[in-house]
Amino acid sequence: MMAPQQKAASPWRGQAAYNSTIKSNHSPIDALLSRLEGVKRTGSGTWRARCPAHGSKSLSLAIREADTGATLLHCFAGCTAHEVVGAVGLEITDLFPPRPDDPAYVGKAERRPFPAADILRAIGFEATIVALAGAAIIAGEPFSQFDKDRLLVAVGRINAALDAGGLNHG
Structure with missing residues (x-):
């Protein structure tokens, strides 16, 4: 044993x-x-x-x-x-949990839509970041490199959320 x-x-x-x-x-x-x-x-x-x-x-x-x-x-x-x-x-x-052993899954990517509420929540948070950046620009506040990088992350995440929901058409 x-x-x-x-x-x-x-x-x-x-x-x-x-x-x-x-x-x-x-x-x-x-x-x-x-x-x-x-x-x-x-x-x-x-x-x-x-x-x-x-x-x-x-x-x-x-x-x-x-x-x-x-x-x-x-x-x-x-x-x-x-x-x-x-x-x-x-x-x-x-x-992620293990994929089923079903032969129908072999070689096929699993495609499940994200719930609309999750997409809206993600976009809402990142839109707040964009809004704060816009307010800072209007107020004439200087942007640090971190601020610029975070703004680019927010825009990327908004686009990713739109893609996940099948809503980003270019």
Whole structure:
């Protein structure tokens, strides 16, 4: 009889074998939440936590479990999902449940529309960033490089949200 495998003390420091164990034994949301600090449940299937990508002291990372079992996240400081999962030793694919073994799925990309409320929420937040930038421009306030970069991120996210909703026509 074989002894059970022992897990390393700090498994998220680049150990791919542990990542596959997490994927097969736990849901994607559990895999992420177990590696975050300051996790606070904010509602059914929603949490806030400190963002590991920028060393946040506040709960700047919003996490949500989608109906599909996928884990959605948003850092209000502007960190990308790749930066967040990379900071805890996961990959983007770890945010999604395993694909069905059904041969109909093999080689086909899964296409599910985002709920309109999620798209509007994302656009609304980023539109606020654009509005604040516009107000600063009108007031003649100088823009730092960070401000310029964040404005470009906001515009990119608005376009991405429109694309996700099938609304961006050029």
